[in-house]
Amino acid sequence: MTQIAISLNQVVVAYQSQPVLWNVSADIYKGKLTALIGPNGAGKSTLIKAMLDLHPPVAGSVSFSAAGKTDAAYSEVKKAIAYVPQKSSVDWSFPTTVLDVVVMGRYGHLGWFKRPRKHDIQLAEEMLEKVGMEAFKDRQISQLSGGQRQRVFMARALAQQADIYILDEPLAGVDIKTERIIMQLLRELVLEGKTVMVVHHDLQTVEEYFDEVVFLNRQIIAAGPTEITFTEGNIEETYRKEQTVQSGVSER
């Protein structure tokens, strides 16, 4: 029996009283690579923000099993959850080096005021090696290509040594080399028994890369193992139309 790592229970998220996500319930399993799939505006990033308490749900709950705890709230297991935001979400002209960004992955473990130590820096260097970027460690981050930026973010998440990894479109606009490195590392993570959830856009590669899929368009369309759930019908249903929340109720 596979264990549940993240449990979404009737989650409702609203922006300015307008519900964006409606009655979202799904389980994300431990030791599995799960893809979160849906068209633009389906609420994928919103769901992630809700899970990470960045934009808390107005109703429903999200619970995590990580760091030896089960059914814990996000705030209790924060340090065991690594989040990789879209690489376009930050300003890469920020004056800092590649290594420095990866060391930031250690900040959560250090807590307030404590400075990174030798151990943290060594760990960050190891993670840079894993993503094939060790030669770039002293490089100014503005000089990196899109794929390299994504790998830096990946190394930063690995430095967190978390149990659950949540990635927002890590393969968007990256070169093939980066895509292979990232997918291989994610595969290694789930083999170690960690949980990986990825917002994914490319339907072509879903079957090759992912164990589980969650189809989302304002509500859950389907969720389950890829070989059963990744069907023409479900894809059609998810991408067919601009879903409105409570479409069943509001369509009169």
Add this chain to the structure above:
Amino acid sequence: MMDQLISLLTDYTFQVVALGTGFLGLLSGVIGTYATIRGESLLGDALSHAALPGIAIGFLLIGRKEWVVLMLGAAASGLAATALIQWMSRKRVVKFDSALSLILSSFFGLGLVLLTHIQGSANANQAGLDTFIYGQASAMLIQDVQTIAGIGAVLLLVVGLFWKEFKAYTFDPVFTQTLGFSGTLLEFLLSGMMVVVIILGLESVGVILMSALVVGPSVAARQWSDRLSGVMGLSGLFGFLSGVIGTTLSSIGHQIPTGPTIVVVLSIFVMASLLFAPKRGLLMKQLEQKKRKQKYAQQLQTRKEANEYVG
């Protein structure tokens, strides 16, 4: 000329003003670095312009120039303006830049109206209230310098304490919050420090020019360093030098205002950095490109000659 300079440098009043504006430049350089890095330098501009009506209202309430009350008024109206700007652009009432210029000029206009009204009144205490518009650095007293130094030391201590947190938050706020650091607290500290620095500078540099002192040093410093610590250190240095050199120049000449001179000196630092900084300077970039072009042309030429020789 030399004698004049020496007698100036040993002049007590000069020393006080130079030190005061130097400290002010250093502080706004350091704290302003966070604002320019986050792309929020215009908010500093709005904050300082919008402080004017607060100063006037503070005066109207108590009828005399009590520094603390005037500064509280300045902070309150400055913050109210930035909150309004952010609210307007978040609710998509108008775009951010429109909201900014609208609120900035209407608050500043209100401040001018109130000040003119106060000046026309019979209250004799109002004399000198208009210095807040352009600032009056030459009137700085040793107590003012002590205030700036004291508050400045606290600010620098906060920057040192929260160094890692501020760095992570200004680079990637969302990620930093997922690490367990309170975004509300960090946001409050960062904008709080900004407000304090601007308030400190209002009396000597004025509401109009204060934003230059916040933005200028770090823009110049960014040209010379690729590290946050380097940018911030240089930014503080440029701010300090601008203060001291600006005060010196305005003291040597006759009837040269201190605040504006400081800003002019600062803009020379900025221009020089934008042009001449290695790697990032416009001039250096151009030179490098020219050299590269010549090198390629030469390579092509030698290849052509070689081909002709073979042919």
